[in-house]
Amino acid sequence: MARLRYVEKETAGPEQEKILAQLTQKSGKIANMWKLWSHSPQTLEAYMVFSKSLVKGTLDPKLRELAYLKTSLINGCAYCAEGHKGPARRAGVTEQQIQDVGNSESAAFSDLEKLVLRYAEELTRTVRTSDDVMNELKKSLSEADIVELNVTVGMANLTNRFNMSMMTDLD
Numbered sequence: 001m002a003r004l005r006y007v008e009k010e011t012a013g014p015e016q017e018k019i020l021a022q023l024t025q026k027s028g029k030i031a032n033m034w035k036l037w038s039h040s041p042q043t044l045e046a047y048m049v050f051s052k053s054l055v056k057g058t059l060d061p062k063l064r065e066l067a068y069l070k071t072s073l074i075n076g077c078a079y080c081a082e083g084h085k086g087p088a089r090r091a092g093v094t095e096q097q098i099q100d101v102g103n104s105e106s107a108a109f110s111d112l113e114k115l116v117l118r119y120a121e122e123l124t125r126t127v128r129t130s131d132d133v134m135n136e137l138k139k140s141l142s143e144a145d146i147v148e149l150n151v152t153v154g155m156a157n158l159t160n161r162f163n164m165s166m167m168t169d170l171d
Contacts, residue, residue: 006035061091071156
């Protein structure tokens, strides 16, 4: 059970109602994460703008989703890992890769994908990146891609910590 009450459409104040309306899925459902985060509509709105900027970036969406899944796995955030399986599949991540995301050396991944998984792990576990990993990334990704990869891992860590701290129920 979540540590805070979920803000529902029926009980939302005007600002909460506005942000929840923007986040309502085609099915009419609102993710539990947004129901919790909407207690602070201004921070949720800022997060959404920031998050959408990553989707518009140059980093391959498959690499972005692999990094997000790896980060969520390391942090033990089932909510985020489950929530990103759909976007990962749509970005081209295979079922085998989803199963093997914990094994950065799996043959299911290309060399670049393995490197992205190592980067996500280093950054999540130590908040640092080794020179070796960074130098290898520079051979395959643009500087903009590397920044977006870094921000993706950072955002995954943020949402992992939010959902784990709040004990967000799986949708």
